[in-house]
Amino acid sequence: DAKTTQPTSMDCAEGRAANLPCNHSTISGNEYVYWYRQIHSQGPQYIIHGLKNNETNEMASLIITEDRKSSTLILPHATLRDTAVYYCIPTGTASKLTFGTGTRLQVTL
Amino acid sequence: EAGVTQSPTHLIKTRGQQATLRCSPISGHTSVYWYQQALGLGLQFLLWYDEGEERNRGNFPPRFSGRQFPNYSSELNVNALELEDSALYLCASSIPGKETQYFGPGTRLLVL
Numbered sequence: 396d397a398k399t400t401q402p403t404s405m406d407c408a409e410g411r412a413a414n415l416p417c418n419h420s421t422i423s424g425n426e427y428v429y430w431y432r433q434i435h436s437q438g439p440q441y442i443i444h445g446l447k448n449n450e451t452n453e454m455a456s457l458i459i460t461e462d463r464k465s466s467t468l469i470l471p472h473a474t475l476r477d478t479a480v481y482y483c484i485p486t487g488t489a490s491k492l493t494f495g496t497g498t499r500l501q502v503t504l
Numbered sequence: 505e506a507g508v509t510q511s512p513t514h515l516i517k518t519r520g521q522q523a524t525l526r527c528s529p530i531s532g533h534t535s536v537y538w539y540q541q542a543l544g545l546g547l548q549f550l551l552w553y554d555e556g557e558e559r560n561r562g563n564f565p566p567r568f569s570g571r572q573f574p575n576y577s578s579e580l581n582v583n584a585l586e587l588e589d590s591a592l593y594l595c596a597s598s599i600p601g602k603e604t605q606y607f608g609p610g611t612r613l614l615v616l
Contacts (some may be wrong), residue, residue, distance in 0.1 A: 427603060438508075438594050438607035439547070486603050490560045491537065491549035492596075 397422040397485035404499040407477075413470040415498050417483030420464040426487035428459060430468045432479040433497075439482070442468065473502045506530065508608035510595050516614045517585050525580040525611045529597030535559075536578040537598070537605055538570060542591040550593075553578055554600070585615045 400418040407413040419428065427446050431439040443450055443457045445466070450457045456469040470477055482497040509528045517523050529536050538550040549562040553572035567583040576597075582589055592612050596605035 429603065433547075436592065436610075438596075438609050441604055441606060444604065488603070490552055491562065492539075492547075492605060493549065494539075494547040496546060 397426055399483050399485065399495050401481075401483055401495065401498045403496070404501065406501050406503060407470075407473045409474055409502055409504055410472055413468075413473040413477065413500055413502070415468040415470075415481050415483075415500065416465065417467070418465045419483065419485050422463055422485045423487060426485040428457065428463075428466050429484045429486055429492070430455070430457065430481065431484065431492075431494075432477075432481045434476075434479040439494075440479075442481075473500075475502050475504070478502045508595055508597050508606055510593075510608040510611050512611060513609070514612045514614070516616065518616050519585055519587060521585050521615075523582045523585060523589075523613055523615075525582075525593050525595075525613070527578045527580070527595030527597075527608060529576050529578070529595075530606055532599065533597035533606075534576050534600050535598045535605075536572055536576065537596040538578070538580050539594040539596070540564075540591045541594060541610075542588070547594065551580070582613070587615050589613060590615045 429444040430442040433439045445457045459466045480497040535554040539547045541547045552560040570580040572578045592610045594610045596607045598605045
């Protein structure tokens with residue numbers, strides 16, 4: 396499994412964009428980059444995933460660098476409900492997800 | 505569409521007892537995964553079932569076991585409970601061959 400590096404914590408003002416970076420320099424060619432979040436004591440929630448192209452859905456945008464060694468999750472207009480721990484997870488097979496420590500995002504008024 | 509459901513939501517047991525946790529996947533999903541999240545620790549992969557077979561297992565002792573039924577629901581059994589088994593146990597499901605896993609709300613197990 397590819398190793399990831401994410402900031403331990405980040406703050407974002409409500410209404411502003413939250414940009415969460417992830418370094419996954421050892422990602423292999425067939426691994427997707429998945430993003431999940433976990434709101435306190437709840438089950439993780441799938442956000443978005445991508446292979447090499449940028450992706451956007453109703454929740455977020457995912458920007459993957461051309462060399463695929465890093466990516467950024469963008470929440471365009473953060474709200475208080477987006478306060479959570481965000482996990483970046485490279486995965487290539489339909490088996491296990493390896494969760495790291497993630498980034499604790501605190502959205503403030 | 506109903507999401508992944510888990511029961512019970514909370515479970516209290518004493519050391520040495522057995523615990524049984526249940527999971528119903530999203531309709532159409534045949535793979536079920538179990539994870540453990542102990543207090544203050546990250547999510548650790550426990551087991552993966554697909555089409556009734558155990559496909560992969562995390563670094564947990566044999567007293568953690570499970571099964572998947574013909575309707576794709578699953579049970580996680582933890583025998584000879586220890587205090588450190590106290591954790592949130594999460595179940596996830598996925599469509600065959602797809603990596604995206606969808607999680608349930610979890611079962612919080614407390615071992616006294």
